[in-house]
Amino acid sequence: MKNEEYIKTENRIKDGSINEQSIWSYVKERNSCSTDRLLRTAVIDCTREYTYRQMFAMWEKYAGVFSALGMTEENGSRVGIAGTISAEPLFAFYGLNMTGACVSMLSYPDFLPSGQWKKMVEKERLTDLVLSDIMIAPKMWPDILAAKEEFGIRNIILLHSKLGGPCTGPAELIYNEVNCYRIKRLSGVVFMDDLLKKYVRFPVKYGSGNPDHMAVITHTSGSTHGSRKPIPYVERSINTVASNLGMILHVLGGDKEGKQQYRLIPSFDFSSFLCMGGLINTSLANSDCVVLTFFGFMHPKFIRAAKYYNVDVMFTSGFMVDNWIRREDDEDIDLSSVKVFSCGGSYLPVDKLKRYYEFVKKHGYNGNIFRGYGMSETGGAQLTVPEGCMDDILGFPTPKENFLVKDSEDGKYYTADDGVRTGIMYIASDSLCMNELDSEVLFEYTVINGRNFLCSNDLVRVNEDGSFSYAGRVDKFFVNNEGISFDAGRVETAVSMYEGVEKCAIVPVLDKRIHDTVPALYLVPDRSINDGAQLARRALIHAFIDMDIIKNSVLPTQLVLVKDIPCNSNGKIDTFRIARDRLKGEAYDIVPVKSSDILTDIEIKYNDKNGGITAGTLPEGMEGRSAFNLYDLFNS
Numbered sequence: 001m002k003n004e005e006y007i008k009t010e011n012r013i014k015d016g017s018i019n020e021q022s023i024w025s026y027v028k029e030r031n032s033c034s035t036d037r038l039l040r041t042a043v044i045d046c047t048r049e050y051t052y053r054q055m056f057a058m059w060e061k062y063a064g065v066f067s068a069l070g071m072t073e074e075n076g077s078r079v080g081i082a083g084t085i086s087a088e089p090l091f092a093f094y095g096l097n098m099t100g101a102c103v104s105m106l107s108y109p110d111f112l113p114s115g116q117w118k119k120m121v122e123k124e125r126l127t128d129l130v131l132s133d134i135m136i137a138p139k140m141w142p143d144i145l146a147a148k149e150e151f152g153i154r155n156i157i158l159l160h161s162k163l164g165g166p167c168t169g170p171a172e173l174i175y176n177e178v179n180c181y182r183i184k185r186l187s188g189v190v191f192m193d194d195l196l197k198k199y200v201r202f203p204v205k206y207g208s209g210n211p212d213h214m215a216v217i218t219h220t221s222g223s224t225h226g227s228r229k230p231i232p233y234v235e236r237s238i239n240t241v242a243s244n245l246g247m248i249l250h251v252l253g254g255d256k257e258g259k260q261q262y263r264l265i266p267s268f269d270f271s272s273f274l275c276m277g278g279l280i281n282t283s284l285a286n287s288d289c290v291v292l293t294f295f296g297f298m299h300p301k302f303i304r305a306a307k308y309y310n311v312d313v314m315f316t317s318g319f320m321v322d323n324w325i326r327r328e329d330d331e332d333i334d335l336s337s338v339k340v341f342s343c344g345g346s347y348l349p350v351d352k353l354k355r356y357y358e359f360v361k362k363h364g365y366n367g368n369i370f371r372g373y374g375m376s377e378t379g380g381a382q383l384t385v386p387e388g389c390m391d392d393i394l395g396f397p398t399p400k401e402n403f404l405v406k407d408s409e410d411g412k413y414y415t416a417d418d419g420v421r422t423g424i425m426y427i428a429s430d431s432l433c434m435n436e437l438d439s440e441v442l443f444e445y446t447v448i449n450g451r452n453f454l455c456s457n458d459l460v461r462v463n464e465d466g467s468f469s470y471a472g473r474v475d476k477f478f479v480n481n482e483g484i485s486f487d488a489g490r491v492e493t494a495v496s497m498y499e500g501v502e503k504c505a506i507v508p509v510l511d512k513r514i515h516d517t518v519p520a521l522y523l524v525p526d527r528s529i530n531d532g533a534q535l536a537r538r539a540l541i542h543a544f545i546d547m548d549i550i551k552n553s554v555l556p557t558q559l560v561l562v563k564d565i566p567c568n569s570n571g572k573i574d575t576f577r578i579a580r581d582r583l584k585g586e587a588y589d590i591v592p593v594k595s596s597d598i599l600t601d602i603e604i605k606y607n608d609k610n611g612g613i614t615a616g617t618l619p620e621g622m623e624g625r626s627a628f629n630l631y632d633l634f635n636s
Contacts, residue, residue: 009033013246019239020211023281024097026239028056030285037287040261044309045087045292046164052287055091062095064202065195069155071128073100073207077154080126082106082117084134085269085296086161088192090280092130093270097215100207101128104217107271108298110228111135121151124217124230125438128155133180133191141186158183158191166304167293211236214434218273220376230442231273231376232434238277240431241380242285245278249288249313252370252387253339262312262339263289265305267297267320273376273433279315297323307334315342319567321356322502326527336364344372347470350392351499357390371395373470377443377454379431383468392497393467394460402428404448405462413448416466425460425468426453459490487554488519494543500526500535503565506556507578521556521590522578524565532561533588537604540590545599559588559604 002010009030012018018026031037031052038053050058071077079101083089096103104124111117111131121129136144136158148156163176183189207213215235219228250258264283268275283290291309293302297320306314314335321343324333335341341360343353348371357369373394374382381402383395397403397416404413405423414421428451435443445452459471470493488506495504503524525532536559544555562585566577586606593601 003034006033013243016240016243019236019243021239022097022100022207022209022211022213022235023215023238024059024094025209026235026242027094027281027285031056031287040287041289042284043087043090043290043292044263046162046168046294048087048162050087058087058091059094059098060204061196061200062091062192063098063204063206065157065192065199066095066099066101067205068199068202069128069195071096071099071101071155072205073102073213074205075127077101077127078104078125079128079130080104080106080117080121080124081130081270082108082111082135083130083132083159083270084108084161084294085266085292086132086294087292088159088161089130089132089270090290090292092157092159092192093216093276096130098207099205100209100213102214102217104230105219105271105276107219107228107269108132108135108295110271116228118147118151120228120230121147121153126151127153128157129153130157130159130192133158133160133183134176136183137179138182138186141183141189145188156190157195158189160191160193161294163294165293166308167295167299167301169301209235211239216276217437218276218376219271228271230437232437232442233273233277233379234434237379237431237433238281239285241277242282244431245282245380247286249283249286249340253312253367255339258286260312261288263291263309264313264315265291265293265309265311267302267314267316269296269298273379274315278380283313300327303333306338307336310337312338313340313342314338315344318343318346318348318352318356321359325355325359330363333363335360336366338365339367340370341365341367342370342372344370347373347394347493347496349497350390353390373468375427375454375456377433378427378429379433381427381429381431391467393463393469394458396467400466403468404428404453405460405468408459414462416462416468418462420462420464422459422461422471425456425458427456428453491519491521491543491554491556494547495521495523495536495539498535498539498542500529501539502526503573505565505573505578509558518558519554519556520558520560522560522562522565522583522585524562533559533586533604533606536561536588536590537602540602544602555592555599555602556590559590561586561588 018029039051041049042052042055043050066072071079079096081089081092081103093103104126106117106120109115110120144156147153160180163173184191212234214232215238217230217232219230247258249262250256253262264279266275266279270276280290291305291311293305296302303324305311343356353369360369368388371385372382383397385393385395400415400417404415404426405421406413406426407421407423413426426446426448432452432454435441435445446455461469461471463469492504492506495501501523505522506519507522509518509520521536523532523536525535529535560583562583566574589605589607591603591605592599593603
C-alpha cells in the first residue's frame with residue numbers, strides 16, 4: 001500500500017509543482033517517499049554499487065567540499081566537469097547542484113591536447129574545473145596551470161575513479177593507478193579524495209533552489225569551427241524532462257506498472273543532454289539503476305557490459321552499431337537481457353535499420369529497435385516511431401501542436417493534420433533550453449502563435465498518415481565566392497539513403513586554381529561492395545537524374561572513397577575533422593554529362609594525381625576561372 005508521502009509525491013508530479021526546485025532535491029524527493037526506494041541500487045560503477053541512500057550521502061559530502069572552497073551560487077561559480085563515465089563526476093555534478101553552482105559538462109575528447117577545452121573555459125566563463133585524472137598526462141599539467149593563471153580559474157580538482165568490470169583489461173587497470181600516482185607527485189595537484197578527508201562534515205552552503213536558476217550547460221556535436229555548442233538549462237527544465245518521460249522506458253519494455261527496477265547503461269558521456277538530462281537524471285528520478293562503464297561506447301569492449309551487468313535499457317546511435325557490426329570477433333556480444341534497444345540521434349535509412357535489426361536479433365535481443373528524433377535544445381520533445389514500424393520515417397509528432405512545418409511554397413506554418421507538404425520543421429516544448437549565455441544569443445527562437453519554437457533546420461516531408469520523413473538539412477551548406485550555395489545536407493541524405501552506402505559527407509575543399517571552395521563527396525561503401533566508385537555513381541544518378549530531387553548545380557565535383565569517416569564524441573560525422581585532416585583515399589572526378597543543358601548521365605573518372613583531394617572537375621559555372629587553363633591547354 002502506498003504511504004501518504006508517496007501519494008503526495010505522485011500528486012506533485014501530476015500537477016507539475018515538483019519541478020519547481022533544484023535538480024538534486026527533485027531526485028531526492030522522488031526517492032525519499034519510501035524506504036524501498038532508498039534501499040534500491042542507484043548506481044553501479046564498474047565493481048562498486050551505491051544505494052540511493054548512500055548516493056545521497058555522497059552528494060552531500062561532495063557539496064561540503066565545494067562549500068568549503070566557495071564553489072557556490074553565492075560566489076557566482078560556474079564549474080566545468082570533464083569526467084569519465086563513472087561515479088565521481090556524477091557525484092560532483094549533483095554536489096555542485098546542491099551548492100547552486102552552475103555546471104558545464106565537458107566531454108572527455110574536449111580535454112585531449114588537441115581538444116577545445118581552453119576555448120570553452122574562456123567562452124563559458126568557467127570559474128573552476130573538476131577533471132578525471134586519467135585524461136591528464138603529467139606533461140599536460142604545466143599547460144593546465146598556465147590556463148588557470150590566464151583565465152583566473154579558482155580551483156582545479158582531480159577525480160580518481162576505480163576501473164574494473166568487463167570493459168577493462170590488466171594494462172588499463174595498471175595505467176589508471178600508475179598515472180594517478182605520477183600526477184599526485186606534481187606540484188599544485190589537488191585530489192577530491194584528500195579534500196573529502198580534510199573537509200569531512202563541512203556544512204553545505206545550499207543554493208537558492210530557484211527553478212529559473214541556470215543549472216547545467218550540456219553541449220551539442222562539434223560545429224564547423226571544431227568547438228562544441230553550449231546548451232544552457234534551468235533547474236525547472238531538467239526536472240520537467242524527468243517528469244514528462246516518467247515511466248516511458250518501462251512502458252516500452254513491457255513493464256507498464258513499473259514493478260521492476262530497470263538497469264540503464266549510458267553509451268554517451270555526461271556532456272550530452274540525452275545522457276545527462278534525458279537518461280541518467282530521469283532514471284534516477286524514476287528509482288531505476290544506472291550502470292557506469294568509464295568510457296562508454298568509446299571503449300571497444302563496451303558492448304560486453306550488456307550481459308555482464310544484466311542491462312535492461314541500451315541507447316545507441318547508428319555510429320555505434322556500425323562499429324559493432326564491423327567487429328571480426330562478435331561471439332562475446334549478448335543482448336538477451338535487453339528489453340529496450342534504442343537507436344537514434346540522426347536519420348536512419350531503412351536498409352541500415354534492417355541490418356541493425358538482424359544484428360541485434362543474432363545476438364539475443366528479442367524486442368524491436370525503438371527510434372525517436374528530436375533536438376537536445378528542446379528538452380526531450382521528439383518524433384516517435386511506433387513499435388515494430390520499419391517505414392522510412394522520422395516518426396509521428398507527439399503532441400502534434402509541438403511540431404510545425406514551414407511550407408516551402410507559401411512560408412506558412414502547418415501541423416501534421418494539415419496534409420501532405422514539404423518544409424522546415426519547428427519544435428516547441430515546455431522544457432526548452434535557454435537561448436542566451438551571458439547575454440550572448442546562441443540562437444533565435446521563432447514566436448508562432450505566442451509560443452517559442454526552435455527551428456530544427458531539418459527539411460521534412462509530412463506524409464498522408466501524419467508521419468514525418470527526412471528530406472535533408474537546410475543549414476548544412478556552404479557558399480562559394482560566386483554566391484552559389486551547395487546544399488550539402490540534401491545531397492548527403494539522398495546519397496546515404498542509397499543501399500550499399502555506409503557513410504558519406506559533403507565537405508568544402510579549397511581548390512587553389514580558383515581560390516574558392518568546391519564540394520567533395522567522401523564516401524564509405526559497405527564491405528560487401530567491390531566497386532565503390534560505381535556505387536557512388538549509381539547513388540548520384542538516382543538522386544540527381546532518376547528522382548530529380550536536387551538541383552544539378554550542387555552536384556559534387558570530387559569523390560574520395562575512404563575506409564572510414566571520423567565522428568565526434570556524440571557519434572555524428574565530424575565535417576570539421578574531415579576538412580582539417582584531409583582524409584586520404586581513392587580520388588575521382590565527378591563529371592556531369594548533359595544534353596541541351598539537361599543532365600543525362602554522370603561519369604566517375606579516376607584521378608591518380610592527388611593524394612585524396614582531386615583537382616580535376618570544377619562546379620558548373622566556375623570552369624572559366626582556373627588560372628591553370630593555359631597550362632592545361634598546352635599540356636593536354
